[in-house]
Amino acid sequence: MKNKMGQKKEKKILLIDDDVDFVYLNKVFLESKGYQVIISYNGEEGIKKARETKPDLVILDVMMSRMTEGFDIARKLRADDDLNDIPIIMLTAIRKREKLPWTFEPDDTWLPVNRFLEKPISLEKLLEEIEKIIK
Amino acid sequence: MNKKGNVLVVDDEVSICEGCKKILLKEGLYVDTAKDGLEAKEKIEREKFDLVLVDLKLPQLSGEDLLHWLHSSNPDIVPVVITGYPSFNSAVTAVKEGAYDYIPKPFTSGELRKVVRRGLERKWLIQEMHRLREEQEKNLKLISQERTKLKSVINSMGDGVLVVNKSGKVVLYNCAARQILNLQDNCLDKPMKEVVKNDTLTEMLTSLLIKQKKMAFSQEIHIDNRSYLANASPVVDDGEIIGAVASLKDITKLRRFSDTKSAFLNMVSHEIRSPLGIIEGYLDLILKGIAKDEAQTKDIIRRARVRAQTLRQLVDDLLNLARMESEKVKRELVPVDLPKIILEVVEFYRDKAEEKNIKVNVSLEKVPAILMDRNDIILLFTNLLENAIKYNVKGGSINIYIKEEGPDLCLRVEDTGIGIPPESRERIFDEFYRVKNEKTRRIPGTGLGLSIVRRIVKTYQGKIKVDSRKKGGSIFSVYLPLRNFGVEV
Numbered sequence: 001m002k003n004k005m006g007q008k009k010e011k012k013i014l015l016i017d018d019d020v021d022f023v024y025l026n027k028v029f030l031e032s033k034g035y036q037v038i039i040s041y042n043g044e045e046g047i048k049k050a051r052e053t054k055p056d057l058v059i060l061d062v063m064m065s066r067m068t069e070g071f072d073i074a075r076k077l078r079a080d081d082d083l084n085d086i087p088i089i090m091l092t093a094i095r096k097r098e099k100l101p102w103t104f105e106p107d108d109t110w111l112p113v114n115r116f117l118e119k120p121i122s123l124e125k126l127l128e129e130i131e132k133i134i135k
Numbered sequence: 136m137n138k139k140g141n142v143l144v145v146d147d148e149v150s151i152c153e154g155c156k157k158i159l160l161k162e163g164l165y166v167d168t169a170k171d172g173l174e175a176k177e178k179i180e181r182e183k184f185d186l187v188l189v190d191l192k193l194p195q196l197s198g199e200d201l202l203h204w205l206h207s208s209n210p211d212i213v214p215v216v217i218t219g220y221p222s223f224n225s226a227v228t229a230v231k232e233g234a235y236d237y238i239p240k241p242f243t244s245g246e247l248r249k250v251v252r253r254g255l256e257r258k259w260l261i262q263e264m265h266r267l268r269e270e271q272e273k274n275l276k277l278i279s280q281e282r283t284k285l286k287s288v289i290n291s292m293g294d295g296v297l298v299v300n301k302s303g304k305v306v307l308y309n310c311a312a313r314q315i316l317n318l319q320d321n322c323l324d325k326p327m328k329e330v331v332k333n334d335t336l337t338e339m340l341t342s343l344l345i346k347q348k349k350m351a352f353s354q355e356i357h358i359d360n361r362s363y364l365a366n367a368s369p370v371v372d373d374g375e376i377i378g379a380v381a382s383l384k385d386i387t388k389l390r391r392f393s394d395t396k397s398a399f400l401n402m403v404s405h406e407i408r409s410p411l412g413i414i415e416g417y418l419d420l421i422l423k424g425i426a427k428d429e430a431q432t433k434d435i436i437r438r439a440r441v442r443a444q445t446l447r448q449l450v451d452d453l454l455n456l457a458r459m460e461s462e463k464v465k466r467e468l469v470p471v472d473l474p475k476i477i478l479e480v481v482e483f484y485r486d487k488a489e490e491k492n493i494k495v496n497v498s499l500e501k502v503p504a505i506l507m508d509r510n511d512i513i514l515l516f517t518n519l520l521e522n523a524i525k526y527n528v529k530g531g532s533i534n535i536y537i538k539e540e541g542p543d544l545c546l547r548v549e550d551t552g553i554g555i556p557p558e559s560r561e562r563i564f565d566e567f568y569r570v571k572n573e574k575t576r577r578i579p580g581t582g583l584g585l586s587i588v589r590r591i592v593k594t595y596q597g598k599i600k601v602d603s604r605k606k607g608g609s610i611f612s613v614y615l616p617l618r619n620f621g622v623e624v
Contacts, residue, residue: 018571018576019409019413020576020577021413021417021438021442022413022416024438025413025416025417025420026416028420028425028426028431028435029416029419029420029425032425041573041576042573064571065571065572093405093408093409119409119412120408120409120411120412120413120415120416121412122415122416122419123416123419123420124419
């Protein structure tokens with residue numbers, strides 16, 4: 001299987017989420033699809049790992065130890081000259097949980113991400129979204 | 136006195152007096168006579184007469200003067216003038232001045248009867264008229280009293296009432312409506328759109344007037360951060376809509392309650408949905424044969440199982456919360472031997488504690504029995520003990536004390552675990568709040584345990600306190616007032 005996806009083997013994905021199971025689950029799955037997966041359970045550590053590993057994609061949760069941690073991290077990544085071209089997929093359960101009346105759309109100024117997806121998300125759906133961004 | 140009527144005949148000619156008396160007595164009337172004006176005055180002052188026959192030519196007090204006096208002091212008495220031809224003119228004058236009728240001398244008995252009958256009839260008519268007028272006045276007074284009463288009732292109502300007429304002008308509103316709608320003084324007769332600042336409400340009433348629908352309807356409206364249930368109904372008279380009435384009921388409390396419930400339900404859905412998503416993902420990994428080897432397969436299944444377990448615990452916690460929320464819940468208050476229950480629960484959790492090599496020390500003083508529902512106290516202590524194990528470090532310890540402290544029974548659970556950051560201490564009792572950090576990340580929990588504990592403590596009018604140990608770890612102290620629930624041993 002890995003051979004089949006051989007050309008993707010170099011691609012690195014940084015997964016930042018404080019739900020250990022969500023991270024584990026997607027790490028196992030994405031690794032089986034030939035990605036290299038780096039994990040982090042909090043935002044600040046995530047930024048550090050982004051600098052160290054220069055991933056091809058960051059998958060970022062919103063609500064971690066703080067409600068809007070993900071938003072802040074996304075902005076910090078965009079403000080960093082070395083990291084601002086890394087695409088970001090943001091994942092959240094915030095809308096459903098807080099019953100917000102509006103939907104989020106990625107926006108360069110306050111929500112600088114490439115894709116905004118709702119949790120829970122199936123493995124296949126997330127993979128599909130990843131492949132749309134990094135081929 | 137006579138029911139048919141009392142007549143006084145005043146004439147200086149005795150034959151006239153007696154003649155009249157004879158004729159009128161036959162009519163069934165009471166008749167008295169007076170030979171001059173003074174005597175007549177005396178008799179009228181003493182007795183009650185309905186009709187007076189007066190000869191104008193009288194000694195002492197003249198007929199005219201007598202008539203004059205009668206008119207001013209006894210207007211109810213019908214005066215009839217008896218007159219001879221020579222004084223016909225003065226008779227006419229007398230009539231002009233208030234005598235009801237006159238009878239010229241000489242007269243026949245028939246003429247007399249006719250004049251007297253007519254005079255008495257007039258008297259009865261006047262009386263009846265007075266009676267009717269009095270009655271009417273009484274009724275008017277009653278109506279105005281009723282109106283005042285109704286107005287008081289409407290004004291005392293807690294719900295706002297606003298009435299508009301067919302052309303949308305305000306015709307009535309009560310105190311509550313004035314307060315709710317912030318109405319200025321004197322809104323009566325003004326178009327409601329000018330004085331009522333709430334568009335929803337004015338549209339509701341207008342729609343009734345325009346559409347001529349004879350149906351009431353309700354809608355929730357919001358004014359100054361409060362919620363009201365506005366009910367609009369047409370005012371129908373004789374099958375025609377002549378206006379519309381709105382009542383405003385303050386439902387702010389209900390609205391807040393309902394919002395809290397919705398928010399809670401929302402949280403619950405999220406708390407159930409997330410782990411289900413994870414479990415689905417784990418099952419997918421296995422179904423697709425993605426696991427590298429048997430060890431990883433087992434790891435995946437184990438992880439999925441923990442999430443499923445937590446989910447079941449969540450449902451249990453929710454059921455417990457629902458049980459406590461329900462007012463109908465009947466607590467079975469029995470004298471509870473707290474030390475005995477504590478020891479039983481500790482024994483039940485012995486294996487779990489040993490898994491992490493945690494030492495559980497129990498220090499029990501002899502305490503009074505306390506009136507509690509067994510389920511409540513078990514649930515309370517179980518939650519505290521589970522936390523003390525869950526958030527403890529490997530090889531740590533737990534100290535449990537029960538003692539009397541002042542007016543309270545104190546149950547204290549100390550652990551040597553990861554502790555609670557000071558900024559979270561207020562919030563750990565909130566529903567679904569969990570401390571999120573490196574140390575708690577891998578510890579499963581529902582976020583409901585301590586909120587259940589708090590509710591139970593509140594039920595027994597107790598207190599719960601959380602402190603940190605200097606060497607790390609938390610101390611939970613529950614105080615249950617013996618005054619209310621203690622039992623003499």
